[in-house]
Amino acid sequence: MKYYIAIFVFIVTFGKGQSNQFYDDAFQAIDNMAAQKQPYSFKTAVLTVENAYYQGKLDTVEVNRKIRFMANFCNQIIKNRELTYHEKDRSEVSKYAAIFSVMCQETPVIVNNDTLHYKPFSYDFEDVFGHGDLANLFVSKLVNTQKGNCNSMPYLYKILAEELGTEAYLALAPNHVYIKHNIKSIGWYNTELTSGIFPQDSWLMASGFIHLDAIQNGIYMKALNNHESLALCFVDLANAYNRTYPENDGVFALKCANKALEIYPNLITALILRTETHKSQYRKLNPEEAKSKDLLVQLNKEYGYIHKLGYRNMPQDMYLDWLVSLKTERSKYEDKRLGH
DSSP states (O other), X not given: OHHHHHHHHHIXXXXXXXXXXXXXXXXXXXXXXXXXXXXXXXXXXXXXXXXXXXXXXXXXXXXXXXXXXXXXXXXXXXXXXXXXXXXXXXHHHHXXXXXXXXXXXXXXXXXXXXXXXXXXXXXXXXXXXXXXXXXXXXXXXXXXXXXXXTTHHHHHHHHHHHHTTOOOEEEEEXXXXXXXXXXXXXXXXXXXXXXXXXXXXXXHHTTSOOOHHHHHTTSSSOOBOHHHHHHHHHHHHHHHHHHHOTTOOSHHHHHHHHHHHHHOTTOHHHHXXXXXXXXXXXXXXXXXXXXHHHHHHHHHHHHHHHHHHTOOOOOHHHHHHHHHHHHHTHHXXXXXXXXX
């Protein structure tokens, strides 16, 4: 009898995906940062999500070692390179330039009188959305392979900025994350790590999927502060959980989405996560149930709100063409204010 009870408990707990200590602990850790109950660290938040997905098996010591190596490399570049920039925020700009060099440029390194060439990170066109393997979106995968995408690369940039004692602002575009900085000489500018250039806003608008309402409502092209960046981690955590437990009942995903929306009410990825979770729940109900009818009404309101904000779905093949256009039409979209 005890044997059958044990099997039943296992199915209830893990079949629906209602309880997993790694995911619960990760949620609590990020929530504590958001509530300022423990020190903020974007690196800790990101690696906590990835470790939950790996169920505690991520070698965080090795990932941290590689991140420290890159941060030290940045410091060496700052120390040994004279920056042709003379505004009061020169020390901060030198950090941005060093991170960009480490991530996007081949950099000569002298070791025992020999010159080695440090290879930059490259864009991985295989499984760019993590459909085959969610880990392809991870910072840990990026630092281990030096191949990444528009999720892992800006995340690592922000992590390195914080390691150097400065800030970097994440920003969103359709299916995309990039970096924004504000410096005294020119104000705001964009850093695109997948191609290693500084594009004008016109490139972002050229996708054709950024509606003016989306900009005005802050769902795209908004510089996210540290608190808002944690909201992204809640969405990442829900996506990881859903990948681990594809048949779950949606409770954990909604918990993450709602927490993200507390922080950043118009975070489009959280709004979509909430709506898609409700849609999944609706499909499992009998259409004649009162609960089903209520959920359908709610779904229609949520889809209507997302559309009203200016969100438009960008097909994946069009996204890749748009991303490649930054290299093929570099002279058209590069920000000339940065003195290239």
